[in-house]
Amino acid sequence: MNNQPPFSLKLPMIMGILNVTPDSFSDGGKHNKPEQAINRAIEMKKQGASIIDIGGESTRPGAHEVSTQEQLNRVIPVIEGIRKSSIKEIIISIDTTDYEVAKQSLKAGANLINDISAGEDSESGNNQMISLAAQQNCPIVLMHRQGKSDRMQDNPTYDDVCKEVKEYLQARAQLALESGVKKENIILDPGIGFGKTLAHNLMLLSDLESLVSLNFPVLLGTSRKRFLGEILAEDYLEDRMIGTCVTTALGVQAGVNIFRVHDVKENKQAMDVAWAIESSE
Numbered sequence: 001m002n003n004q005p006p007f008s009l010k011l012p013m014i015m016g017i018l019n020v021t022p023d024s025f026s027d028g029g030k031h032n033k034p035e036q037a038i039n040r041a042i043e044m045k046k047q048g049a050s051i052i053d054i055g056g057e058s059t060r061p062g063a064h065e066v067s068t069q070e071q072l073n074r075v076i077p078v079i080e081g082i083r084k085s086s087i088k089e090i091i092i093s094i095d096t097t098d099y100e101v102a103k104q105s106l107k108a109g110a111n112l113i114n115d116i117s118a119g120e121d122s123e124s125g126n127n128q129m130i131s132l133a134a135q136q137n138c139p140i141v142l143m144h145r146q147g148k149s150d151r152m153q154d155n156p157t158y159d160d161v162c163k164e165v166k167e168y169l170q171a172r173a174q175l176a177l178e179s180g181v182k183k184e185n186i187i188l189d190p191g192i193g194f195g196k197t198l199a200h201n202l203m204l205l206s207d208l209e210s211l212v213s214l215n216f217p218v219l220l221g222t223s224r225k226r227f228l229g230e231i232l233a234e235d236y237l238e239d240r241m242i243g244t245c246v247t248t249a250l251g252v253q254a255g256v257n258i259f260r261v262h263d264v265k266e267n268k269q270a271m272d273v274a275w276a277i278e279s280s281e
Helices: 034-047 068-083 099-108 128-135 161-178 198-206 208-212 226-232 237-254 264-279
Strands: 013-019 051-055 091-095 112-115 140-143 186-189 258-261
Touching: 013 034, 013 264, 034 051, 034 068, 034 264, 051 068, 051 112, 068 091, 068 099, 091 099, 099 112, 099 128, 112 128, 128 140, 128 161, 140 161, 161 186, 161 198, 161 208, 198 208, 198 226, 198 237, 208 237, 226 237, 237 258, 237 264, 258 264
Parallel strands: 013 051, 013 258, 051 091, 091 112, 112 140, 140 186
Antiparallel strands: none
16 A cells, blocks of 8 residues: 655646546547556656546546446556656556545555545445545545536536535545544545536636635646636637636636646646746745
């Protein structure tokens, strides 16, 4: 198991997305073979990624669940391959809601759990995923979503989306603390695009400072998402890159710590410029 100390979040960081799936919304099928995925991880590291986020199950709207064994078959060879590669020291995140996948991924060399269910899918009455993070001194991303992937965009409804998302994440963070997860290991994600309309996403982005005020590291994932396509009238996912970079720069100004993106080089440039301006104050 992995007992690496918490990584520093003094500076904003880029998390490069590496989906080893056939059906992820943007890069599904591009990195199905371990060699392809490892080469992509090396490329993202060269472009400025500090974290590689590996997922073996698509979480796009309408996606269906993938078995534990299939996820393991997809992600473990890639994690092990990266640990033997020229970038073996890079932080590896496992993007899963499955306790066993997270456990085996940490054993194979992952450093961080990225759980879009905020630990709820694997609870089984005892908060398994959160307990795993506590036992292994492992950072964990707790994300807000309304409904699971197969139905989350059917009719997302909130009375006050910013208040409800903040209160939910605050409650999950408190549970993690009570379960033994160190405060610096709890990362919050508002879940842009996960059970939210365009209006909900925009309100959350305008209110990021409120989430940052909870004094936990914050992760932002807007990369190439549908709401950007709605704003820009761009159906091609690659043409939403500049829009993503805008949200990255605004996120830096709000105090966000980690940016989960497909286009690493461009978002790293946006992040660095925004940080230079912000830190000059």
